[in-house]
Amino acid sequence: MIPVEEALDRILAVLSPxxxxxxxxxxxxxxVLARPLEARLTQPPTDVSAMDGYALRAADASVGIGLRVIGASPAGHPxxxxxxxxxxxRIFTGGAVPPGADTILLQEDAAAEGDHVSPTEAPRPGRHIRRAGLDFxxxxxxxxxxxxxxARDIGLAAAGNHPWxxxxxxxxxxxxxxxxxxxLPGEAVPEGGIVSSNxxxxxxxxxxxGGEPLVLPIAADDRDAIAEAAEAGRRLDLLVTTGGASVGEHDLVQAALAPMGLKLDFWKIAMRPGKPLIFGDLRGTPLLGLPxxxxxxxxxxxxFLIPALRRLSGLPAGPVETRPALLGADMAANDRRQDYLRATLAEDAEGGLxxxxxxxxxxxMLSALAHAGGLLVRPPHAPAAVAGTVVRVVEFSSLGV
Amino acid sequence: MIPVEEALDRILAVLSPxxxxxxxxxxxxxxVLARPLEARLTQPPTDVSAMDGYALRAADASVGIGLRVIGASPAGHPxxxxxxxxxxxRIFTGGAVPPGADTILLQEDAAAEGDHVSPTEAPRPGRHIRRAGLDFxxxxxxxxxxxxxxARDIGLAAAGNHPWxxxxxxxxxxxxxxxxxxxLPGEAVPEGGIVSSNxxxxxxxxxxxGGEPLVLPIAADDRDAIAEAAEAGRRLDLLVTTGGASVGEHDLVQAALAPMGLKLDFWKIAMRPGKPLIFGDLRGTPLLGLPxxxxxxxxxxxxFLIPALRRLSGLPAGPVETRPALLGADMAANDRRQDYLRATLAEDAEGGLxxxxxxxxxxxMLSALAHAGGLLVRPPHAPAAVAGTVVRVVEFSSLGV
Known part of the structure; x- marks a missing residue:
């Protein structure tokens, strides 16, 4: 049996974006962005006002002394x-600060009368001005x-003037x-049959x-059917197989695909559930066989598949994230397999998980999996633990699954 | 100024799924599921084996005593x-337990010879049998x-035999x-102009x-343009406007849409950033005006918009989730406005946020927002706080934004 980490490393090693x-x-x-995105312009392009008010020279601004208002600078109309x-x-939020002005008199600190305005509080130089390039x-x-x-990145790319x-x-x-x-779901279920959920x-x-799935027609447990289905799955970035539980899990997939040139590793992984996994190469297409x-x-x-998808997508790849949580019940010691226990997640009075x-x-029990909030990870040979012990969990919602 | 909670309550009160x-x-x-989904079949449909081995009568099973193997029960072929x-x-994982048998002898506890098998360890009644309906x-x-x-629910719906x-x-x-x-991004930017990112x-x-956005053409800051654009936005579940910063934020939207029958609330919300908000009804279409x-x-x-989308989508609605986190730096006391500070999120040595x-x-600064991990929430009049204090954060990644 190989550890979970080793199996994942071996999968990621052969995949590329x-x-x-x-x-x-x-x-x-x-x-996932494939090339670095650079700003095509400077934002703001020039010094702009951060507030509604008046642009003026700080040296001129004294309480009660009138200044002549010679025009306006709303956003977009310098x-x-x-x-x-x-x-x-007169200036508004986002409006360009005109040459000569070096501060903004806030609207609420100004008394306007006719075409004159006088400060009720004198502004210091540089106040309420956003400098050119403050954002980028x-x-x-x-x-x-x-x-x-x-969504924020899309806004930033737009602001940087990228339509593509x-x-x-x-x-x-x-x-x-x-x-x-x-x-398939909705079809008549023969005696002993079950509906495909995987x-x-x-x-x-x-x-x-972030991947694009192609669900291939179900292949019966015979070599020709599997070989034909797998042929249709070539030229993909990854072919995932599941099942065939009636005849010793993966033996049949292996037997069917070997003549097609499948080079295969069969791994017993030290984990529960899901010990057996196959991984290999079908004439250039990576193949991952799940239970x-x-x-x-x-x-x-x-x-394994989510990290594989991340690698293929161009994201930094590695194990899926875990979060610390407090154990909600006592647990017995673990054996040599890493355990992924279906668990409910809740928040305690202090906001802890x-x-x-x-x-x-x-x-x-698929229903239990669907109702769970995550997987509680118990490392190999973890000792017995009492409620309140800190453990790590894989949170389904953070993975979108 | 009204509190954030009150504004949200008033928005949610008028929306329906x-x-x-x-x-x-x-x-x-x-x-979002609109009707409860019930199982169309029982899973497993009958008692099945949880392991590979032999189905037999526990009363017959004694170490070293041979039993005649009369057939096989692989999954799908009772x-x-x-x-x-x-x-x-002979039985395999998922295979139906034949009538008469009441236990499963594990493969590894069995010695097979010709058409006979003898236990090397005697199984107790009921072992390794998944009862009909264990899952649902x-x-x-x-x-x-x-x-x-x-994804787990989709598997469960499939297993329950639902194609629709x-x-x-x-x-x-x-x-x-x-x-x-x-x-618009990529268009020539006139002097003083900025690229639409909102x-x-x-x-x-x-x-x-989970919503379907319709980006309407940008409306110039004049009543007719806004009225025309808004007309095109009717018969939607919600119309969101932004901007018009050049002429006193929302006054123009209000002036343009009032003749069209807009009934409007204008709210100054006790929050930072984003004080002004409008919310109203444009002849049956709810309208939310953002800064x-x-x-x-x-x-x-x-x-406000994410909770509104949840309500419209049929999800339980309320404020967006916050998580507890430790403050990474000292902070001054807050004023009367609820503050949403752009913050980086990291994990400390103990796994805490x-x-x-x-x-x-x-x-x-849109770039700063894009690089932030979340919003640190500072309630009105929050006292000064030192690094290490527990605060609440809105985590962007958990919202998919």
Whole structure:
């Protein structure tokens, strides 16, 4: 049995990021930037007012002394002249500070009468002026490559005057469920049959992680069917198989694909649920074989497929994030396998996260997995722990799954 | 000035969830379920084996005593007969336990020879059997209405045999940026002009929160242009306006839309950034007017538009979630306005979250907002606080923005 970390390292080592595509700015949200984005202009382009008021020369400003208002400088409409001694220009937030002026008299500190204004409080030089380039300067790095673009980043890219973005192509992930006993949802279920849940759960997980899933038709438990389905899954960034529980998990996938040139590692991973995993190369297409059990398949997908998708997407890759939490119940010592217990997550009175393992951990219980908030990680040989002990959890909501 | 909570309550009070639409299962991910989803079948449909081994009668099983293997029960292919005294059936994980058998002899506890098998360890009755309905029973509630469907839920809905799901229609949100000084990204920027960033940042935020954004053409700062643009935004679930900073923020939107039947509240909210907000009803379409400043617009969108989208989407609505964090730097006392400081988020050695306000909080700095991890919430009149004090933060990543 190999440790979880080693299996993940070996998967990530052979994957590389997809190429770039150009998308329109509004399509850039949640995509991964493929090239560093630099500002195409300086923002603000010139000194601007941070408030509504009057632009003037600080040296002129004395309480009760009138200044002549010679024009206005609203945002977008710079005053065409300059401010001389004894003069002021009406200005609004974002309006360009006219040449000659060196401070802003706040509206609420000003008494206006006819075409004159007099300070009720004298401003110091430089007050309420946003200097050119306060936000960013032309040529400055706005967003580094390898970042998944947030709504804020989209705003920043727009402000930097970019109508197009270069992002990594979404990784295309083939999903091949195998098994005689499974049928698609809504189809008649024969005696002993079950409805396929893995493929669509994995497809949703792939979408959540920014990939493009292709759900291949279910392959029966026979070599030809699997070989044919897998052939259709080539030229993808990754082919994921699940299942075939009726005939010794992965043996059949291995037997079916070996003649097609599959080079394969079979790993027993020191984890629970989800011990067996295959990983290999099908003539250039990486292949990840997950267990057929739906809970094991999803837990393995969280631990191995999400990091794989991140690598393929151009994101920094590594294990999925864990958060500290307080154990909500006593737990026995663990054996040599790393345990991923389905757990509810709640907040205690101090706002701390509390993780309580579900009482029944049977790996066939998809409903329990769906109702859980995360996976409580118990390292190999972890000693018995009492409620209140700090543990680490994989939080489903933070992964969008 | 009204408190943030009151403004949010007043917005949520007038919004109601969109109607339902039927979507295919794979389209259900990240949508909000509009009707409770019940299981259409029992899972497992019958007692099944949790392991590979032999199904037999516990009363027959003694170490070293051979039992006749009369057939096999792989998943999907139930053994057609029953298990009598002295008999066993080869069984695989997920295979139906044949009538007569009441326990599973593990493969590793069995010695097989020809068509006989003998236990090397005798199993107790009921071992390694998953009872019919362990996961769920036909008619049982699988997923309640009002839940945003995760990848795990999609798997559960599939397992419950649902090819279709009834979900709330995505709320359609019109976004109307106003201002003489703004141009679309990539267009030539006139002197004093700036590139529109609000509309596309808000559109991305709407998508992150599950809505469907419609970015309306920018309206110049004149009544007719605003009225025309707003007319195009009717029959939407919500119309969001931003800006017009050149002429006293919202006065123009108010003046332009009043003749169209706009009933409006103008609120000064006791918060920073983003004091002014308008909210009203444009002949049946709710209208939310955000500040024109990009940082203020986005902060207000996080605090008011995301909850509004949740309400429209059929989710439980209320303020956006905050998390506890330790203050990373000393802070002065706060005034009467609730402060939302842009802050970096980091993890300390114990795994706790540390929030450190950015040194410059100028509300024009979109780059600072983009680089922040969240908003540090300082309630009105909060006393001075030293580093290490527990504060609450709005975490951007948890909101997908």
């Amino acid at each position: 997809t190429g770039a595509e150009s998308v329109a700015l509004p399509e850039g949200w949640d995509r 005053f065409p002249g300059s401010v001389g001694p004894g003069e002021a220009v 300067r032309a040529g400055e790095l706005l967003i580094p490559a390898g970042r998944r673009l947030t 973005l270069h992002v990594h192509r979404r990784p295309r992930i083939g999903i091949l469920a195998t098994g005689d006993e499974i049928v 493929a669509h759960a994995l497809a949703a997980l792939v979408r959540a992680a 057929g059990n739906p809970v094991s398949a999803l837990v393995c997908a969280v631990l 509390v993780a309580t393992p579900l009482p029944v951990q049977d790996s066939s | 969109t109607g339902a639409e039927s979507v295919a299962l794979p389209e259900g991910w990240d949508r 053994f057609p007969g029953s298990v009598g005294p002295g008999e066993a059936v 029973r036909a008619g049982e509630l699988l997923i309640p209405a009002g839940r945003r469907l995760t 799901l009834h979900v709330h229609r995505r709320p359609r949100i019109g976004i109307l940026a106003t201002g003489d000084e703004i141009v 509309a596309h940042a808000l559109a991305a935020l709407v998508r992150a929160a 024109g400043n990009p940082v203020s617009a986005l902060v207000c969108a996080v605090l 540390v929030a450190t306000p950015l040194p410059v909080q100028d509300s024009s």
